[in-house]
Amino acid sequence: MPGARNGKRSPPRPEPAPSAEEPEKRRAILHAAVRVFAEKGYHGCRIADVAKQAGVAYGLVYHYFRNKDELLESVFAEQWTIFINAIRAIAEGPGSASEHLASICRFAVDVYKTSPSAVRVLLLEVARTPNVLRAGSTAQTFQTAVALVAGIVRRGQREGDLRGDADPTVAAASLLGALELTLTAAVVGLVEGAREEDAERLKAEVVGFALHGLSVRPRG
Structure with missing residues (x-):
C-alpha cells in the first residue's frame, strides 16, 4: 500500500x-x-x-x-467587490444620506476616470456575454448593491433628509441604473469623463440628477 x-x-x-x-x-x-x-x-x-x-x-x-469564461467572471467579481465595499464604507461613515448617495456617484465616476478599461469590460463585455456569469452569483451581487443603497435611502427617509414617499428599493435601483448608463455613455464616447475637468463636471451632473428626484419637496 x-x-x-x-x-x-x-x-x-x-x-x-x-x-x-x-x-x-x-x-x-x-x-x-x-x-x-x-x-x-x-x-x-x-x-x-x-x-x-x-x-x-x-x-x-x-x-x-479553468477557462476564459471563469477569467471574465473573476474580473466581474473583483470589480463589483470593490464597488460594494466602497458603498459599505460610505454608508458607515459620517454624513447625511443624501451626502452618502452623492459620494457613491462620485466614487463610480472616479473609478471610470482611474480605471476606464475595467469599467469598459464590466459595462460592455460582461453585458455581451450573459451566459458566462452564473445567474446566482450575479443576482446576489446586484441584490447586495441595491440593498445597501436602499438602506441609505431608508435612513434618509427616517431622518427627513429624503422623500418619505419613495420606494427605497426602486430608488436604489434607479440610482445604480442611472450610474450604469451614464458610465456606458462615457465608455462609448457620448460624454466626456476621462479628463479631470470633465470628470468633475460629470460627477456634479450625475449627483444633481440622481438626488433631485429624492429631494424633500418644499412645503406650501
Missing part, C-alpha cells in the same frame, strides 16, 4: 505552503485580462493574449482559471 511500511500507514506528508507569489501572479493575470478584454473584446481575444500581457507562461493562467 502506498505510504505504508511494515503494514503501518506512514504519517501524511504536509502540504507545501503556498508561494507568496501566487496571489500576486493571480492578480497580475486578472489585471492583464482587463486590459486585453478592453482592447480586443472578450470574444476577440485568447488566453494566450492574456498570458502575454501578464508576462506569465500560458499554462499558468489555467493554474488559476
Whole structure:
C-alpha cells in the first residue's frame, strides 16, 4: 500500500505552503485580462493574449482559471467587490444620506476616470456575454448593491433628509441604473469623463440628477 511500511500507514506528508507569489501572479493575470478584454473584446481575444500581457507562461493562467469564461467572471467579481465595499464604507461613515448617495456617484465616476478599461469590460463585455456569469452569483451581487443603497435611502427617509414617499428599493435601483448608463455613455464616447475637468463636471451632473428626484419637496 502506498505510504505504508511494515503494514503501518506512514504519517501524511504536509502540504507545501503556498508561494507568496501566487496571489500576486493571480492578480497580475486578472489585471492583464482587463486590459486585453478592453482592447480586443472578450470574444476577440485568447488566453494566450492574456498570458502575454501578464508576462506569465500560458499554462499558468489555467493554474488559476479553468477557462476564459471563469477569467471574465473573476474580473466581474473583483470589480463589483470593490464597488460594494466602497458603498459599505460610505454608508458607515459620517454624513447625511443624501451626502452618502452623492459620494457613491462620485466614487463610480472616479473609478471610470482611474480605471476606464475595467469599467469598459464590466459595462460592455460582461453585458455581451450573459451566459458566462452564473445567474446566482450575479443576482446576489446586484441584490447586495441595491440593498445597501436602499438602506441609505431608508435612513434618509427616517431622518427627513429624503422623500418619505419613495420606494427605497426602486430608488436604489434607479440610482445604480442611472450610474450604469451614464458610465456606458462615457465608455462609448457620448460624454466626456476621462479628463479631470470633465470628470468633475460629470460627477456634479450625475449627483444633481440622481438626488433631485429624492429631494424633500418644499412645503406650501
